[in-house]
Amino acid sequence: MSNPVYLALDLPQLDAAKALAEKVKGHVGGLKLGLEFFCAHGAHGVHEIAHVGLPIFLDLKLHDIPNTVAGAMQALHVLEPAIVTVHAGGGRAMMEDAKAAAGENCKVVGVTMLTSMDERDLLRTGVSGTPHDHVMRLAELAQDSGLDGIVCSGQEVKAVHKQWKNGFFVVPGLRPAGSAVGDQKRVVTPRAARDDGASVLVIGRPISRAEDPAQAARDIEATL
Numbered sequence: 001m002s003n004p005v006y007l008a009l010d011l012p013q014l015d016a017a018k019a020l021a022e023k024v025k026g027h028v029g030g031l032k033l034g035l036e037f038f039c040a041h042g043a044h045g046v047h048e049i050a051h052v053g054l055p056i057f058l059d060l061k062l063h064d065i066p067n068t069v070a071g072a073m074q075a076l077h078v079l080e081p082a083i084v085t086v087h088a089g090g091g092r093a094m095m096e097d098a099k100a101a102a103g104e105n106c107k108v109v110g111v112t113m114l115t116s117m118d119e120r121d122l123l124r125t126g127v128s129g130t131p132h133d134h135v136m137r138l139a140e141l142a143q144d145s146g147l148d149g150i151v152c153s154g155q156e157v158k159a160v161h162k163q164w165k166n167g168f169f170v171v172p173g174l175r176p177a178g179s180a181v182g183d184q185k186r187v188v189t190p191r192a193a194r195d196d197g198a199s200v201l202v203i204g205r206p207i208s209r210a211e212d213p214a215q216a217a218r219d220i221e222a223t224l
């Protein structure tokens with residue numbers, strides 16, 4: 001089985017991001033580039049990181065009208081990402097058009113409810129009910145829209161996996177036992193997420209901020 005860990009390269013400096021990716025490349029299965037990296041370094045930065053030789057996950061969380069999101073997906077073909085995220089809250093037409101416009105080998109996954117939010121945060125956005133119910137509702141919409149899978153927390157992945165057997169499930173908000181939680185609220189360990197059906201384990205600070213990132217990545221790999 002290939003390594004399901006994708007390292008989130010949330011670093012402002014391109015050189016530092018490249019150096020980190022080179023250090024851990026033997027112990028992770030892919031590299032995730034998000035808004036912080038893409039806003040700072042754009043397509044050039046993605047090409048630079050692609051030289052490391054691991055699959056690239058562009059976590060851009062696209063959320064706009066269908067025509068605009070489809071145009072953005074088209075523009076990403078040249079970067080050959082393995083995975084791209086859109087917000088499931090963008091609705092059915094947006095997700096259908098995003099998937100139709102994606103490159104042939106690119107998985108499109110819908111972000112359901114950010115792992116940094118809990119039930120109280122959800123209520124403040126005007127949505128009553130539990131994170132579980134909200135994630136299940138958006139997972140069904142993403143599946144009906146033809147997406148490959150969703151992003152959810154490790155607290156929901158078991159239930160989603162039961163409902164969507166061949167779905168592709170990306171799980172961030174992962175913390176090895178004893179590590180700092182930071183701004184994440186719906187957190188589980190990497191092992192628990194994998195056991196519950198996660199396809200990809202997204203891990204950032206527990207590796208990138210460790211004194212020895214390669215050792216931290218090895219330690220996580222050993223728990224899986």
Ligand SMILES: O=c1ccn([C@@H]2O[C@H](COP(=O)(O)O)[C@@H](O)[C@H]2O)c(=O)[nH]1
Pocket residue numbers: 008010034059111113114115116151152172173174182184202203204205206
């Ligand atoms: O719901 C979500 C969606 C995306 N993320 C991203 O994952 C990483 C997590 O980083 P850590 O340092 O391990 O907390 C980060 O890039 C987020 O943008 C998420 O955390 N939750």
